[in-house]
């Protein structure tokens with residue numbers, strides 16, 4: 461019998477055997493300890509650093525790849541991450557991916573049309589294919605909610621890049637790929653060494669929207685209504701949803717804002 465019995469650990473029980481009259485029953489326990497090794501692309505960014513921190517807190521080995529490498533601030537979890545400096549378009553994947561059990565991509569951002577296509581779309585396509593070529597079993601992409609926008613507004617390089625990346629993940633990893641689609645993510649964002657407390661707005665807004673959810677639900681079919689109604693999500697919830705994805709092999713596909721929060725609740729303590 462095989463049973464998931466603890467975070468990251470699978471136990472097999474070989475059944476109890478009673479030996480006639482020769483003492484107590486014995487149970488053989490074989491512990492099959494699954495050690496996770498996660499590569500976070502953009503591990504020093506806003507979302508990436510929360511993912512690295514959460515992974516370290518759960519005993520997961522973490523490697524980060526980003527152009528600027530190790531962050532300049534100090535924290536105990538920072539010392540437990542292997543920080544590799546490199547551009548995803550020119551990465552030495554041998555150095556980054558060997559032995560990884562999952563790749564998490566936080567690559568994405570704004571800029572000109574061309575820049576948005578490149579970082580949201582092409583960069584992730586490159587990463588998915590590198591992971592696939594190296595036989596990494598799982599790929600997790602931080603994408604974005606579509607805010608219920610009419611299709612002509614979803615034509616910007618940001619959204620088309622994201623959807624291209626999603627398709628690549630889901631086609632190359634049909635049975636293990638994970639696409640998280642958060643809306644606004646709040647928490648403490650560091651910009652040039654200064655902490656911007658986005659949670660001062662994000663946390664109360666999340667609570668207000670939850671409180672009025674029953675009244676606002678009928679409006680959610682209106683185009684673009686989610687620009688006002690989509691719940692913000694705490695950066696730590698995104699991070700713990702990623703940890704859930706890393707450790708739960710039954711967790712794959714596309715996940716909405718509410719599903720991200722549910723997944724996070726499963727692993728948060």
Ligand SMILES: NC(=O)c1ccc[n+]([C@@H]2O[C@H](COP(=O)([O-])OP(=O)(O)OC[C@H]3O[C@@H](n4cnc5c(N)ncnc54)[C@H](OP(=O)(O)O)[C@@H]3O)[C@@H](O)[C@H]2O)c1
Nearest residue numbers: 502504505506507526527528547548566567568602644645
């Ligand atoms: N923040 C939000 O409210 C929000 C909401 C929904 C979805 N998202 C999505 O969540 C993801 C993370 O967002 P974020 O706010 O954490 O962004 P961020 O702080 O700008 O982080 C992006 C990370 O990617 C790295 N990076 C960029 N270009 C790279 C390249 N060519 N090669 C290697 N690394 C590269 C950056 O490091 P270097 O610059 O040092 O390379 C940084 O670590 C994005 O995909 C974003 O679209 C964010």
